[in-house]
Amino acid sequence: MSKLLxxxxxxxxxxxxxxxxxxxxATTGLAQLIFPHQAxxxxxxxxxxxxxxxxxxxxxxxxxxxxxxPSATSPNAYNASASSGSNQGxxxxxxxxxxxxxxxxxxxxxxxxxxxxxxxxxxxxxSGLDPEISPAAAQYQLARVARARGLxxxxxxxxxxxxxxxxxxxxxxxxxxxxxxxxLALDAAQTHGS
Amino acid sequence: MTTNDFLQTGLFLLVLxxxxxxxxxxxxxxxxxxxxxxxxxxxxxxxxxxxxCGIRSSEEMSWKRYALAMLLFSVLGLLVVYALxxxxxxxxxxxxxxxxxxxESSMNTAISFITNTNWQGYGGESTMSYLTQxxxxxxxxxxxxxxxIAVLVAVVRGFSRRSALTIGNFWIDLTRSALYVLLPLSxxxxxxxVSQGVVQNFRPYAxxxxxxxxxxxxxVKDAAGNSVTRxxxxxxxxxxxxxxxxxxxxxxxGTNGGGFFNVNSAHPYENPTPFSNFLELLxxxxxxxxxxxxxxxxxxxxxxxxxxxxxxLLIFVPLLLACTAAEQAGNPALAPLGVDQHASALQxxxxxxGKETRFGIVNSTLWATATTAASNxxxxxxxxxxxPLGGLVPMWLIQLGEVIxxxxxxxxxxxxxxxxxxxxxxxxxxxxxxxxxxxxxxxxEMKMASLAVLLPCALVVIxxxxxxxxxxxxxxxxxxxxxxxxxxxxxxxxASNNNGSAFGGLSANTPFWNVLLGICMFFARxxxxxxxxxxxxxxxxxxxxxxxxxxLPTHTPLxxxxxxxxxxxxxxxxxxxxLALGPIAESLMSGH
Numbered sequence: 050m051s052k053l054l055x056x057x058x059x060x061x062x063x064x065x066x067x068x069x070x071x072x073x074x075a076t077t078g079l080a081q082l083i084f085p086h087q088a089x090x091x092x093x094x095x096x097x098x099x100x101x102x103x104x105x106x107x108x109x110x111x112x113x114x115x116x117x118x119p120s121a122t123s124p125n126a127y128n129a130s131a132s133s134g135s136n137q138g139x140x141x142x143x144x145x146x147x148x149x150x151x152x153x154x155x156x157x158x159x160x161x162x163x164x165x166x167x168x169x170x171x172x173x174x175x176s177g178l179d180p181e182i183s184p185a186a187a188q189y190q191l192a193r194v195a196r197a198r199g200l201x202x203x204x205x206x207x208x209x210x211x212x213x214x215x216x217x218x219x220x221x222x223x224x225x226x227x228x229x230x231x232x233l234a235l236d237a238a239q240t241h242g243s
Numbered sequence: 244m245t246t247n248d249f250l251q252t253g254l255f256l257l258v259l260x261x262x263x264x265x266x267x268x269x270x271x272x273x274x275x276x277x278x279x280x281x282x283x284x285x286x287x288x289x290x291x292x293x294x295x296c297g298i299r300s301s302e303e304m305s306w307k308r309y310a311l312a313m314l315l316f317s318v319l320g321l322l323v324v325y326a327l328x329x330x331x332x333x334x335x336x337x338x339x340x341x342x343x344x345x346x347e348s349s350m351n352t353a354i355s356f357i358t359n360t361n362w363q364g365y366g367g368e369s370t371m372s373y374l375t376q377x378x379x380x381x382x383x384x385x386x387x388x389x390x391x392i393a394v395l396v397a398v399v400r401g402f403s404r405r406s407a408l409t410i411g412n413f414w415i416d417l418t419r420s421a422l423y424v425l426l427p428l429s430x431x432x433x434x435x436x437v438s439q440g441v442v443q444n445f446r447p448y449a450x451x452x453x454x455x456x457x458x459x460x461x462x463v464k465d466a467a468g469n470s471v472t473r474x475x476x477x478x479x480x481x482x483x484x485x486x487x488x489x490x491x492x493x494x495x496x497g498t499n500g501g502g503f504f505n506v507n508s509a510h511p512y513e514n515p516t517p518f519s520n521f522l523e524l525l526x527x528x529x530x531x532x533x534x535x536x537x538x539x540x541x542x543x544x545x546x547x548x549x550x551x552x553x554x555x556l557l558i559f560v561p562l563l564l565a566c567t568a569a570e571q572a573g574n575p576a577l578a579p580l581g582v583d584q585h586a587s588a589l590q591x592x593x594x595x596x597g598k599e600t601r602f603g604i605v606n607s608t609l610w611a612t613a614t615t616a617a618s619n620x621x622x623x624x625x626x627x628x629x630x631p632l633g634g635l636v637p638m639w640l641i642q643l644g645e646v647i648x649x650x651x652x653x654x655x656x657x658x659x660x661x662x663x664x665x666x667x668x669x670x671x672x673x674x675x676x677x678x679x680x681x682x683x684x685x686x687x688e689m690k691m692a693s694l695a696v697l698l699p700c701a702l703v704v705i706x707x708x709x710x711x712x713x714x715x716x717x718x719x720x721x722x723x724x725x726x727x728x729x730x731x732x733x734x735x736x737x738a739s740n741n742n743g744s745a746f747g748g749l750s751a752n753t754p755f756w757n758v759l760l761g762i763c764m765f766f767a768r769x770x771x772x773x774x775x776x777x778x779x780x781x782x783x784x785x786x787x788x789x790x791x792x793x794x795l796p797t798h799t800p801l802x803x804x805x806x807x808x809x810x811x812x813x814x815x816x817x818x819x820x821x822l823a824l825g826p827i828a829e830s831l832m833s834g835h
Contacts, residue, residue, distance in 0.1 A: 222517020
């Protein structure tokens with residue numbers, strides 16, 4: 050028993066050093082060497098400082114911006130330091146109520162649009178930080194954004210296309226539009242255009 | 244289901260099956276008794292470890308000593324994880340200055356990680372220091388997985404050895420699992436994941452300005468004690484950082500599943516692209532599937548390994564398709580509101596609540612079924628928000644005892660218990676003494692196999708009953724009606740089968756839930772493993788029975804079907820009544 054205990058203790062110590070210290074240090078070193086941009090959060094840098102991450106969505110509610118997925122993080126939407134889904138079940142009346150309000154907000158920002166609303170635009174993402182929307186959700190908002198900015202729909206469409214990624218390797222995942230990149234591109238287009 | 248749903252599912256299964264043989268035969272070499280090119284390659288490091296620990300590599304253990312070593316090692320690990328959480332406030336590598344975790348939450352988490360469950364009552368990015376994540380949680384990700392593989396290897400030796408008193412050496416099996424199997428695969432996976440955007444650094448969280456400033460309302464007490472609301476402006480966003488990729492790699496490969504961040508693999512920093520999703524998904528099932536092949540090689544008949552794998556697939560694939568179909572059909576409650584849930588070239592459609600855009604439906608359901616078939620428990624979509632039938636599938640896969648792939652090692656030794664029960668039932672039908680892999684199955688083996696099969700079932704049913712009778716249990720429910728019962732049933736099932744995923748709405752970080760689930764996790768892991776080791780000890784001592792005309796061959800389609808049926812019948816008889824009160828009732832009410 051005491052021999053087993055001693056062996057346990059020393060083996061746990063050695064394994065802790067190997068898997069708990071050497072392994073994360075070695076992988077961090079390699080990651081920082083080979084993929085420094087990705088390893089540090091895929092930050093978007095402007096004027097020398099980070100202004101967001103390609104991978105982490107932000108909250109948009111202004112009609113001149115494309116809106117992302119609804120976010121269930123608290124206390125505010127897209128709180129990246131406390132990722133969370135809504136965990137509302139499909140039959141929960143609170144879910145139906147939330148979806149109604151989201152549809153109402155979309156209609157209030159764009160009263161003329163009576164098209165069916167793409168589901169991802171009115172349902173909360175799993176992480177609450179989803180950086181992307183479906184191309185359908187982008188199309189739904191395109192006319193509104195163009196009008197609010199006084200840009201031609203064709204111009205906005207071109208920017209949407211530039212921020213759209215198809216299935217990875219043509220097969221994996223789903224096509225999607227990066228909302229933060231798109232909105233930054235819109236702001237940049239207007240600054241240069243005016 | 245769409246064409247693309249089928250394509251992505253098919254590709255995943257194909258790649259998985261192609262990897263079974265190379266990875267499986269590699270592991271067979273790792274655990275072979277005779278030295279070979281692989282154990283020679285790492286021999287110096289391995290021998291160094293043994294020397295420091297005072298382990299003689301020639302020493303063999305009886306099943307009792309093997310079990311005792313496993314238990315001691317696990318309990319010691321438990322104490323370390325517990326202490327790290329309680330003391331993290333005073334320890335280094337804590338840039339966010341997190342304080343001590345509460346006693347019952349620390350104990351729950353410690354049990355959770357040493358039992359390879361990785362149930363998480365806490366939110367990673369707001370609770371655990373980098374040091375706790377690395378030295379406590381990540382280390383146990385390796386060691387609990389290595390322990391599972393070690394126990395499996397010992398159980399298989401029970402079948403392959405003849406008239407033997409020993410079943411191997413726990414220290415050696417553990418060390419080899421960690422050094423030769425888990426570590427190299429994790430290194431490779433970490434780098435692949437970082438290339439996709441998973442973070443791997445030791446920086447403090449990064450504050451960035453937001454493009455559109457927003458605000459939220461907060462209710463606070465003023466000086467007079469009255470509640471007042473005020474607007475809080477939001478002008479920055481705090482991006483979490485940390486050594487995530489290295490931990491995610493092992494959490495998937497070791498069927499651990501404990502996330503670095505709160506929402507686990509739904510978090511864009513844990514799982515940023517469809518390709519990272521594919522890699523993580525593959526890692527969930529890779530070792531459990533490949534171990535079937537290893538098993539076949541170790542008992543000297545590869546067909547036996549393929550037969551077990553086939554029985555697993557026979558249950559896995561139909562359930563996967565059912566889950567995908569249910570989720571792709573969408574939520575009927577949303578259709579009348581003017582929501583478009585149809586799949587098209589521009590959107591995945593379906594029930595997108597709790598799912599990420601980049602994964603859509605099929606990658607979320609593929610993950611949900613894989614993570615619950617294997618006892619992984621990581622999630623890339625919120626199971627609580629699945630449709631009633633879509634959520635029934637992962638819940639039932641857990642309740643089947645985590646033997647459809649299952650945890651690394653533990654899944655296969657659980658399946659071997661079912662195989663023993665299956666040959667026993669077949670033996671009863673034809674009136675002959677049952678045999679499996681040349682060993683007579685007698686009363687002692689049957690007792691141990693029954694214990695292994697029934698113990699998790701009992702824990703689920705009794706635990707759920709206690710939770711719904713006690714106010715502290717019901718207090719955790721988030722969703723009304725039948726779905727609330729599903730949340731409780733799912734959580735107890737998850738803990739009692741060492742899965743670790745949740746219907747996340749349940750507020751389980753309370754003293755009641757931490758204690759109940761802690762007990763479930765502990766008893767699901769160790770008594771079961773010890774019963775299987777006891778069976779192995781008894782089997783190893785037996786002589787080999789030559790095959791005769793009366794022997795039931797255990798590699799045929801007949802036996803594969805029988806085995807799958809036994810697993811399903813046990814799962815259905817035990818859990819259908821409870822499932823009827825939860826997801827089935829909810830489905831009927833929602834008009835599915």
